[in-house]
Amino acid sequence: MKVGTRDALFxxxxxxPLVFGLSLSTPVLAQDIVTAxxxxxxxxxxxxxxxxxxxxxxLAESQRLDPAPGTLLNLxxxxxxxxxxxxAWQHVREALAELPADDRRPLAEKLLADLERRVPRxxxxxxxxxxxxxxxxxxxxxLQAGSMGVxxxxxxxxxxxxxxxxxxxxxxxxxxxxxx
Numbered sequence: 001m002k003v004g005t006r007d008a009l010f011x012x013x014x015x016x017p018l019v020f021g022l023s024l025s026t027p028v029l030a031q032d033i034v035t036a037x038x039x040x041x042x043x044x045x046x047x048x049x050x051x052x053x054x055x056x057x058x059l060a061e062s063q064r065l066d067p068a069p070g071t072l073l074n075l076x077x078x079x080x081x082x083x084x085x086x087x088a089w090q091h092v093r094e095a096l097a098e099l100p101a102d103d104r105r106p107l108a109e110k111l112l113a114d115l116e117r118r119v120p121r122x123x124x125x126x127x128x129x130x131x132x133x134x135x136x137x138x139x140x141x142x143l144q145a146g147s148m149g150v151x152x153x154x155x156x157x158x159x160x161x162x163x164x165x166x167x168x169x170x171x172x173x174x175x176x177x178x179x180x
Contacts, residue, residue, distance in 0.1 A: 009129055032065040033064055033066050035062075036061075036071075037039055038064070039058045039059070040071055041064060042055075042057065042058045043057075043058035043059035043062060043078070044074065047078050051084060052081040056075060056079060056082065056084075059075040060075060066094070067097040068093075069097075069099045069104075072092070073095040073108055074100075075091050076089075076095065077111070079110070083179075085118055085119040085153075085179065086153055086156050087117045087155065088115055089112070089116070089153055090153070091114040091117060092108055092112045096109065119153045119155075120155075120156055120177035120178060120179060120180070121154070121177075122151065123150060124149075124161055126163070127148040131166070131167070132165075133165060133166055135163070135164050135165070136148070136162070136163050137162045138154075138163070139160060140157050156177055156178055156179045157177060158176050159174070159175055159177060160173070160174050
């Protein structure tokens with residue numbers, strides 16, 4: 001399933017004078033838009049062929065070169081197919097923040113509601129008597145004090161929590177998060 005056409009395609013016509021005017025000082029801008037469009041189309045073709053991993057890579061690069069809510073929405077659809085529910089949830093939320101009130105918005109809202117029900121959450125909490133300088137990493141991402149005890153979205157699968165403190169033995173906790 002794909003969602004409409006790339007937003008940049010519609011913006012490109014109205015931006016043509018601006019892009020042409022800027023091309024003397026920044027020739028990469030026009031090239032990036034063309035490259036982003038080619039990557040977007042390639043990503044959609046990969047999705048239609050069931051190559052979601054390849055499609056995700058193309059769509060992510062398209063988004064990096066020329067951000068557009070339609071690209072984020074298609075990226076989220078591919079990520080959902082790969083089981084990357086937390087990532088898809090994040091991208092749908094970002095897309096909704098930018099999507100105009102068009103025919104894609106109801107699809108995005110429905111997808112977000114579905115992901116809200118399916119995305120697992122993982123809370124990490126420390127006891128009160130942890131040594132000063134204790135550090136906590138979840139899947140190589142350091143969690144700060146504000147993240148402690150909060151059920152944060154994660155993708156389904158295995159997650160590793162590592163707790164370290166100077167002069168103490170490293171503690172590793174492995175858990176599996178399941179969809180829903």
